[in-house]
Amino acid sequence: MRRRGLMAGGLALAGMAGAARAQDRFPDRPLRLVVGFAPGGPTDIVGRRFADRLGAVLGQPVVVENRSGASGSVAAIEVARARPDGYTLLLTTPSAHAIFPQIAVRPGYDALADFSPIGLVAIAPVVFAAHPSFPARSLPEMMDLVRARPGAFSFGSGGAGTITHFGMELFMRQAGGLRLEHVPYRGAGPAVQDCVAGHIPLVVDTFAPMIEHHRAGRLRILAVLAEQRSAVAPDVPTAAEHGVPGAVANTYNALLGPAGMAEAAVAALGRATRQATENDEFRAFLGAISAEPVSGMTPERTAAYIRSEYAKWTPIIQASGLRIE
Known part of the structure; x- marks a missing residue:
């Protein structure tokens, strides 16, 4: 009896150690980057170049998948519902994360609660x-x-x-x-x-x-x-x-995952994102397409940026009276 208990305990410890090693190796397989716009568009172009750089940093392929429709919300819904293991990511824009959730009667996701912010890729x-x-x-x-x-x-x-x-x-x-x-x-x-x-x-x-x-x-x-x-x-x-203070408006590309991701995975992806976006070649690419690079955007700073952008547009959207059924 005691021997069986020791064996069971040993197996449990071995399982925990195996899970810990798997986390230490993150990522150990290819990742998906879901883009909410059609191939060849600005977000897709940035997404594919970023995926190449991110994959090089992580040592695993990052595969772009286009899920276009409804201002990027189709992709946002898919990622919000994905398993929060760090292998399904979203390259989002303010259309999907500041505008659509506030003009749609039933957007299908909460832009602030349903995602794990990771990093900011570029602004324009x-x-x-x-x-x-x-x-x-x-x-x-x-x-x-x-x-x-x-x-x-x-x-x-x-x-x-x-x-x-x-x-x-x-x-x-x-x-x-x-x-x-x-x-x-x-x-x-x-x-x-x-x-x-x-x-x-x-x-x-x-x-x-x-x-x-x-x-x-x-x-x-x-x-x-x-x-x-x-x-x-x-x-x-x-x-x-x-003399027009506060007139600041950017479109942005931000990297998010589903809510509930492990802190270690968010941190690892955040570090890799900063390394990828601070690469000289990637910055030159952004300049060539009239976008601007960003620096030092940790997951925490990215979360604060997305929240502030969401709040900034609320009164403008409300004043417009625009609603989508």
Whole structure:
């Protein structure tokens, strides 16, 4: 009897030791990185390059899987419901983690409670531009013109409820209640092209679809909604420089896992993410696509950033009255 008890205890200890060794070896098999947008889009492009770098750091392949739909929420739901073992991860954006959960009646997940924040991969500030024929040539002139003729001018965006749409709403609110008419498009590309063609006077998005038009004189970027000027276009002033405080809007790519992940797995992935994103080659890649690298974003700092972004957009979303059934 005593012998059987000792054997059982030995087996239990051996099992615990085996589990501990498995944790020490994390990861010991390939990981999945779920991206909530179609192949070839900006988030997918960043995700695939990041997956390559992360896999090199971890010593295991990181396989990108696209689950597009509903502003990235299809992917978010899948990862929220996944086993929290660290092998299923989400590359998310503010569309899925700050906007959609607040405009959808039934989003299917809690953006703050259902995930384990791991790290921030990149950010891209929101900017807005004017057609060369637009009478105002600078941000102060633009604000004076819109104040004098409220509602007379329109701006295009990649769609109602996008971070760029709400970024412009934030700017107008912080500028004292400017009024521009919103023209939503099905994606940033058509909105930018219509502005280049002169069909709309203003357009809002990130640097990526606009910077070459700006350099060629086909568009004039009036302001970047950031705390400081961007290395992508150092000639473009921030809104704050011209008396619009708090007009800061970024799209971001953040790495998350399901809620309930082991602290050791979160810590290991967080360290690997920082190592991958602080790599010179990866930073050069981000610069080439008009995105900006980040540094020192621990899981704790990433969690705080996502919470602050969620809270920042709440009053803007509520004021818009936009809801999705």
